[in-house]
Amino acid sequence: MTDTVHIDLGDRSYPILIASGLLAQADTFAHCPKASQALIVSNDTVAPLYARQLQAALAPHYPKVELVVLPDGEAHKNWTTLQGIFDALMHNGADRKTVLFALGGGVVGDMTGFAAASFMRGVPFVQVPTTLLSQVDSSVGGKTGINHPLGKNMIGAFYQPQLVVCDLDTFDTLPARELSAGLAEVIKYGPIADMAFMDWLEAEMPALIAGDKRALAHAVRRSCEIKADVVSKDEREADLRAILNFGHTFGHAIEAGMGYGVWLHGEGVGAGMVMAAELSQRLGLVDAAFVRRLRALVARAGLPVRGAILDSQDNAGRYLELMRHDKKSQAGAIRFVLIDGPGKAVVREAPDALVREVIDLCCAEAVQA
């Protein structure tokens, strides 16, 4: 049985399909735009597992189905790798109707989306996310892009896919560390929007960690529903959409400060959510019990609850420096996504002294989960 979640964005609306076995079925792609060729973009980890199945499923729809394989990992989310997609398109004689299929995790999806947004100023693309993180977050909502050496996702476009295909069977080949990283983006939807979902996650965390399909199907669907609701109200992040970045301001600083790829994105978000919750508490927005509860859930998902030490001399200073480059910053002031009472997020600034206190606490001590 296939679950469908609709992203409602006027003439840029599209469905998210959620079920087992989807990517290998030709029917899944029956309503994709027609073209004389399709290009599958994948990486050297995922392509050997699923590219042949996807090629076979697309063959009835496109006279020519080509494949380009990128190196795996956040460290390759840059122009050099992106150029590999453009080169493949040019060498295959692609045109304005050529459809790109992103087969992989968030890095593949973000780069394929930006390539689709930019090639000939825009060709259609489809997301086929193969990690939990990309199914519940990055493949939905149209944020695409690459990293700048000084900041994550600094260069990109808002560009919506035609379709998102979440095949739950891809979790069978997902390493435990990646499953945990994906759970960080699932967990975030509770504190920012739906405490009943947080209750459910607390009850079902053992099943999720064990790879139970029924539990994972619900986690993916509910995450996509909440994201769809937020994105349909604020596609280009004028305001509301920023709440989806709960945990990301601290998390991005960890990722950038450690060097992309050392911490997984979801790991940074895990620790970052705990830090953002601590900051929320210090601003009087939530109580200590809420912070303890969130920290425990993050830990049970197999995620770090402490930040990395980025600088042995002035760790907090290094965090602040990196966070000032965050895209939410305005005129040098860092804007944090904080929890304004359980189930509700707010975007606001915070005094540097308080932020330093949180960083010192969350990075130095062995925090009890």
Add this chain to the structure above:
Amino acid sequence: MTDTVHIDLGDRSYPILIASGLLAQADTFAHCPKASQALIVSNDTVAPLYARQLQAALAPHYPKVELVVLPDGEAHKNWTTLQGIFDALMHNGADRKTVLFALGGGVVGDMTGFAAASFMRGVPFVQVPTTLLSQVDSSVGGKTGINHPLGKNMIGAFYQPQLVVCDLDTFDTLPARELSAGLAEVIKYGPIADMAFMDWLEAEMPALIAGDKRALAHAVRRSCEIKADVVSKDEREADLRAILNFGHTFGHAIEAGMGYGVWLHGEGVGAGMVMAAELSQRLGLVDAAFVRRLRALVARAGLPVRGAILDSQDNAGRYLELMRHDKKSQAGAIRFVLIDGPGKAVVREAPDALVREVIDLCCAEAVQA
């Protein structure tokens, strides 16, 4: 007296201002978006002439006005140069409100626009075109981008500026060859849309070539009006907008085949319009007198009326190979912008044999103007 042409695109509408002395006046920029900083992007030819004036005019509006200077020329319209804009933005601590000002010709405008479209997934930008070509064509309508080694403008975005400032005084420093190149894009508006404008151009060509401001003001305004009309009906080139590429299919092949920067874009368009007119005649769409008339006007503008030899063995084959990479091509078939009776353009395919005949004629013979 300032002429104003409006580009009507709903919430992406903006004015084009046309007059002498505009870029040095603070008033010109009074309605630009507010921000804590602005970044002027220029090149090493234009910056020494006008950057200080523009900086002074922007100073009352922005606490900080920075400048980044790119190397001049089509050969630098690539990712490496674009990266220089992103680096400047990151090093200056730019945020989502930072406004980019493109000060230069089409290359600077296209790259600055793509940088603005992509930086943090979109920041505002203003076009201050300093060449005739960019004032009448490239700065208007929101096409931005960079070249791929295998094709011109293959990577980019549709992204509209907030304002276009056409300062006629910049023509005082424009080399004669660049003025002629700009006239190619002025001339094209006659055959595709307005034969009365073609009559006017035939009468005023001596004044235009001599740099007469009154004549140039009219040429800029009428060109912008026609372009505004076409773009407002078809922003993303679903169909109609392609007629603005009259002469560009052959022209782009010449530019790419010779190596970017050897022929100016306008020179390629000049010869390309003659070749497209010859093809139109062979398809029975216009008579020989029209082709002669257009060729004569192109020649009087100081532009080439013959194509370059791109391959001594198989020149027509090389043209066809390059033209198949054109963005208008579909499933490998080249789609030409042709003249379907004076003042009306049409986009259609043509038999290879006929295209080869035109290339052989237009590149081999010394055609009489």
